[in-house]
Every structure is written in structure tokens, then in C-alpha cells.
Amino acid sequence: MSGRAGQAVGDPVARAVERFRARTGVDVAFAGPCARAGDRLVISYLSGTSTRVLSGLTVVAGSGVGGKAITTRRPVRVVDYVAASGISHEYDRAVTTEGVRAVFAVPVSVAGIGVTAVLYGALRRPSDFGDGILTSACDAAREAGRELAVAREVEQRIAQAAELPGWAALEIRLAHAELLALAGGATDLALGARLREVCGRLARTAAATSGAAAAGGVRGLRLTPRETDVLAQVAVGRSNAEVAGALGLGAETVKSYLRSAMRKLGAHNRVEAVVAARAAGLLP
Incomplete structure (x- = not known):
């Protein structure tokens, strides 16, 4: 039982x-x-x-x-x-x-x-x-304690997301990008999957709170984990070189992931890609 x-x-x-x-x-x-x-x-x-x-x-x-x-x-x-x-x-x-x-x-x-x-x-x-x-x-x-700590932090941020000043919204996006970077480098696959799960919750809740999802976002659109990792770094203003350093990837690899994400999102540049990803509930 x-x-x-x-x-x-x-x-x-x-x-x-x-x-x-x-x-x-x-x-x-x-x-x-x-x-x-x-x-x-x-x-x-x-x-x-x-x-x-x-x-x-x-x-x-x-x-x-x-x-x-x-x-x-x-x-x-x-x-x-x-x-x-x-x-x-x-x-x-x-x-x-x-x-x-x-x-x-x-x-x-x-x-x-x-x-x-x-x-x-x-x-x-x-x-x-x-x-x-x-x-x-x-x-x-x-492992359960670590996962609960991450979930608690995300839930606290979500609870505060309804009326966030600009600096606080940026802090959430930075935390989201950092958590995804940790997930990508995690040797514990279960912990990495859990980190990605809570990041997804954070992104979806932020989109719903801001009304972006109702503004024409493409629901059900999916990016690969690495495409999401790269776009989350781009969303906080990092250059391709900085993204590569944060994620431990080559510069050309970063460009490849970014191009792929832009294609899926129907975006012509990185700014449009970030906006579209937020509207789709993929980024906070």
C-alpha cells in the first residue's frame, strides 16, 4: 500500500x-x-x-x-x-x-x-x-530538505509577485536564471529535475500575475531545457559570452540554442524572444 x-x-x-x-x-x-x-x-x-x-x-x-x-x-x-x-x-x-x-x-x-x-x-x-x-x-x-528549501524560496517569491517594483521583478528573474544554471550543472539528476520544475512554476505564476499570458502568448509551446537556460540568462541582460560563462557552454553553442529558441518563438531578435517566452509562461 x-x-x-x-x-x-x-x-x-x-x-x-x-x-x-x-x-x-x-x-x-x-x-x-x-x-x-x-x-x-x-x-x-x-x-x-x-x-x-x-x-x-x-x-x-x-x-x-x-x-x-x-x-x-x-x-x-x-x-x-x-x-x-x-x-x-x-x-x-x-x-x-x-x-x-x-x-x-x-x-x-x-x-x-x-x-x-x-x-x-x-x-x-x-x-x-x-x-x-x-x-x-x-x-x-x-535531498528532500534541499528540495523543500528551494520550493519554499520560490513560493515566497511567488506570494510577493502580485505587486512587485521593477527591481524586485529583476531579482526574481536573476534568481530564476541562477536556479536554471544550477539545474543544468547538477550531478544529482533528481535534484536537477526538481529545480527545473520549481522554475517552471515560478515562470508560469509570474506570467499569470502580470497578465502576459492573456496578452496573446502561445500556450503549450515548449523549449528544450538548454534553450530555456540560455533565454533566461539573456532575459537578465547578459551577453552571449556572459551566458556561455554562466552555463559552462561554448559561445557558438549559446548562439545555436538562442537561434533555435527564437525560431520556435517566432522572434526576429533576442528581445522579441524574451517577450514571447514570458507571454508563453516560460520565463518570469
Whole structure:
């Protein structure tokens, strides 16, 4: 059984659950977002469970494995949950009903906020887990934390986009261009894809807020990721040489991507291309 229940902190945590279980082969993985006050979490994502007993379960900070992970901000593991002496046992019934024995919890942290979610893994037999499993869990939690930090930053900017002065609009465009450059150079393909996803949300929202989309933009038009990267750099006033340096591309390669983007957008020059891309919701 897999899926979401209750309130969700966002897709990065759901992906972390599936990613971690696929990498390690643990019997069960689940996770829950923490309340804004950081005093509890609600289990909202499940993978590999055989019942719904954990769905929507509220775990208070300091209690059980997950609650202890919130307060210590460190991974917590037990070889056999019900017999463990280092945790409280408010959730024994749920754990035994699901049929898991060994359980660990890893906090998902975002800089400037703290613990925003907890990622769990469990086996249906007693085990101290191997270092490889715990390392994979910590990696999945870090990846989710990075994705949540990016999503939070973008959402904050989107929330402020309705009445932006010119300098602030430029800051958003610069941030958008920088995020795309990071995505293009990311060695973690999943993180790169996530960065591009949030950049797309930012561009579409900016277009809707400005009314550009209603002004005759070509909806459904698609550019390749690199065409978008180049055009985002051009949109903040950078020359071809500066674009090449920012993206780690050759100058001729930049020109080729720009020509291709202009052709798709029906533009005769770089300024027209940027305007058309904004109207199509491809750039903020």
C-alpha cells in the first residue's frame, strides 16, 4: 500500500519515501510533515504498508522513534520497537498492528526553519539495520530538505509577485536564471529535475500575475531545457559570452540554442524572444 494521507508537506517528502525504499529494499517506508511549531508530526506518506493504521497518526515531539528524532534532530533507530528501552511506547499498538519490528527515523531539516518532516524506515523483523541503509536514509532526507528549501524560496517569491517594483521583478528573474544554471550543472539528476520544475512554476505564476499570458502568448509551446537556460540568462541582460560563462557552454553553442529558441518563438531578435517566452509562461 502506497500513497498520501492527511496533510502533506509537499512532493519532495513523498519522493524521498519512494526513493529511499527503492534504494534500500526496506519493507516499509513512511513519513510525516511537522507542524509549524515543531511539536508534532502527522504521518502522511506510506510505502509498503499492509494496513492503514499508520495513516494520519500524530506523533508528538519526544515520543516514539519519530518524536525523538524531532527533538534530537538526529537519526534514531531501534532493533525491536516494542522491546526498545530508549523510547516511549505510546504507538506500540499501531506498530504491532502494521507488523513491523525494527524502526528508524531520520529528520528532514531546512536551513532557517529546522525539522520540517521525519522519514521512517522499518523491517518486519528485528534488525540493527546496516550502515548502508542508514546512509541512504540520511541521503534521502538531505535531498528532500534541499528540495523543500528551494520550493519554499520560490513560493515566497511567488506570494510577493502580485505587486512587485521593477527591481524586485529583476531579482526574481536573476534568481530564476541562477536556479536554471544550477539545474543544468547538477550531478544529482533528481535534484536537477526538481529545480527545473520549481522554475517552471515560478515562470508560469509570474506570467499569470502580470497578465502576459492573456496578452496573446502561445500556450503549450515548449523549449528544450538548454534553450530555456540560455533565454533566461539573456532575459537578465547578459551577453552571449556572459551566458556561455554562466552555463559552462561554448559561445557558438549559446548562439545555436538562442537561434533555435527564437525560431520556435517566432522572434526576429533576442528581445522579441524574451517577450514571447514570458507571454508563453516560460520565463518570469
